[in-house]
Amino acid sequence: MNADQLLRIIEEGESDRIEFKRCGNQPEKDLFETICAFANTFGGTILLGVEDDGSLTGVNSAQVLPVTRNILNVVSNPNAFDVPVSLEFEHIEIDDRQIIKVDVPNSPQMHSYKGKVYERRGDTDIVVRGSAPLAELCIRKQGIYTEQRIFEHVSLDDLREDLIDEARQLALAKRKDHPWGAMTNEQLVESAGLFGKDYSTGKQGYNLAAVVLLGKDEVIRSLCPAYKTDALVRQHDTDRHDDRLVTITNLIDAYAQVADFCRKHLPDRFLMEGDFAVSPRDTIVRELVVNCLIHREFTSPFPAKVIIDNEGIRTENASRASFEGPLEPDTFSPLPKNPLIASFFVHIGLAEELGSGTRELFRNSRLYTGRDPELEEGLIFRAFVPTVPAAEPMGGTSDRYDAQAKNADEASALALKLAENCGGMRTADLVGAGVSRRTAQRIIGELVSQGLLVPQGNGPSRVYRRTRE
Structure with a gap:
């Protein structure tokens, strides 16, 4: 990894996969808590020599190797870590400051540090307490159905x-x-x-x-006492709800009840495919509700939720995930969560083969509103399908810009325009204009490599300016 790539990561700030740590002559205790948490969850990267606000303090160059050896000694010490953790190190220099990049892979085993099991939730390391959460972690690690x-x-x-x-x-x-x-x-x-x-x-x-x-x-x-599905409408009374359905019955009846509830509260937009009228709404409801019901982890106390608000319909359900992050229809690799239940739904015609539902969801969301859904895998699987059609951009830089419905050339043009008109652009400015964060980072990197943008500053204060032609 080069300095520019690292600075782009720092600019985005801490997250469930990125952690900043200051580092003196010795690593702090909380470093090892984060290592344990990353190994127990989905892995992550720790940057030593970076403050919480993204400013660079660096690691004393004379201490880079001693600090690295110290970390390796601790994670291999059975009195500190129950089951050692494998790590990868990289030393990167930025403006004469040494940054130690520590990559922690997702581990197939459960780890503890000084008798405590840690897990990553958001940008925080938490201690896993209680038999149910520990059992959940073991189930996820061991791949138990x-x-x-x-x-x-x-x-x-x-x-x-x-x-x-x-x-x-x-x-x-x-x-x-x-x-x-x-x-x-x-x-x-x-x-x-x-x-x-x-x-x-x-x-x-x-x-x-x-x-x-x-x-x-x-x-x-x-x-299965924790099993229930909670469906809410929050369009007028956003603090509570306008309508609600709670179901704790079998999955077949639960599907019918929740799907009917969603259809009642979502507008329908019939479209013609050839000589036939189709309803993207009905397909969206089917795929979202089926996924929420059959791909959940039934041992988790987290209830499945279906929420309809003024922006769209979203679902949440506990998941036995193998990674964390967004799902894209062309790049994701579907993994069965409950293969017996999924197969039963295929037999009765309420689901299709594994993975086809995601592609159908993307296709019908584009038909429904011209916008893509947002799917995010993790300990809690989250899905969102917008119900408000994409607005046509009016030419101003403040207009919402749906990058997922536009091609890369148009998004690049927007980035250059923002950098020129605003006297300097941050990644967050492009994201604020409607471009997905992943696309924004890729486009900025390409424009920098082409010499069309030049970065200035470090950390959150870094901006990109147009080069003078």
């Missing part, structure tokens, strides 16, 4: 047979020769993987997927 948890004392009588038959009819409506049509209820449930055996313990019976898909309400409440 909690939907496969066996309940030996659940019987077919604890499932709703009318719901099993409804699932059969939905499957037959999608495919007339579906094998579920010739099966008994018990055979159907077993063929869907909802009755299984844990070969490590010998337990066999119906699993958590069977309970949340087909269970009676009282059974769901008993075995």
Whole structure:
């Protein structure tokens, strides 16, 4: 990494993946708390010699190697770290100041520092306390599918047979020769993987997927007490809500209830595809609600939420994520969260193959408003689809500019115009004009390398000015 690349990172400030630390002759204790937190969450980068406000103090050049050795000794010390952490170091010089860049990869193991387990939440390192949060962390690290948890004392009588038959009819409506049509209820449930055996313990019976898909309400409440979905409308009463739906029933009925609630409160805009009228709204509702219901981590106490406000519709649900950050339709690699539940929804026609839902969401959001959705993976999966159509830019630099609906040339022209008219542009100015942060950083880097912009200053005060031709 060169100095310019590092300065662009510093300019963006601290985040869930970036931490600034001052450093004297010895690293501070909180450095190791951050290392532990990054390793336990999604990894991250620590910059030693950078203040919280982004100003550069640097590390004494004579202390760079001793500090690096000290860090390695501590993370390898079993009395400090329960399970050592692997690190990568890079030394970068900026204006005669030495910065130590420490990269902490996401670890497949759970780490503790001096008896405490740390996790990264936002730009803060927190101590993970309590059996439930620790169990969540272990589940995420070990890649356990909690939907496969066996309940030996659940019987077919604890499932709703009318719901099993409804699932059969939905499957037959999608495919007339579906094998579920010739099966008994018990055979159907077993063929869907909802009755299984844990070969490590010998337990066999119906699993958590069977309970949340087909269970009676009282059974769901008993075995999955934290499970609920909260749908809110906040368009007039933004402090509380205009309308609300709370559902704790099985996933099939929950989907129908929440989807109907969303359709009731979202405007419909029919469009023609060939000779057929289509409703982007209905597809958006289906994909958002299905994702919120079937890809959640059911052992988490965090309730799934669907919120409709004046900007759009957004969802939140606990996730067993393997990384944190935005999802793009052309670059993301879909990972199953609850493969049995997802497969069941595919059989009954409420979901498609893994990954296709994200692409459908992007396509229909563009049809609905001309704008892209925002999807962010993490411990909490967040999705947002705007319901307000993109406004046409009026030519002024203060107008909202939808970079995702424009090409890179237009966004670059906007960057140059901002830099010229304002006498100096920050990344935040381009983001404030509507360009996504990722696109803004890429465009500025390209313009600097082309010699069209020149950076001045360091940290948050860094600006980019037009070069004189």
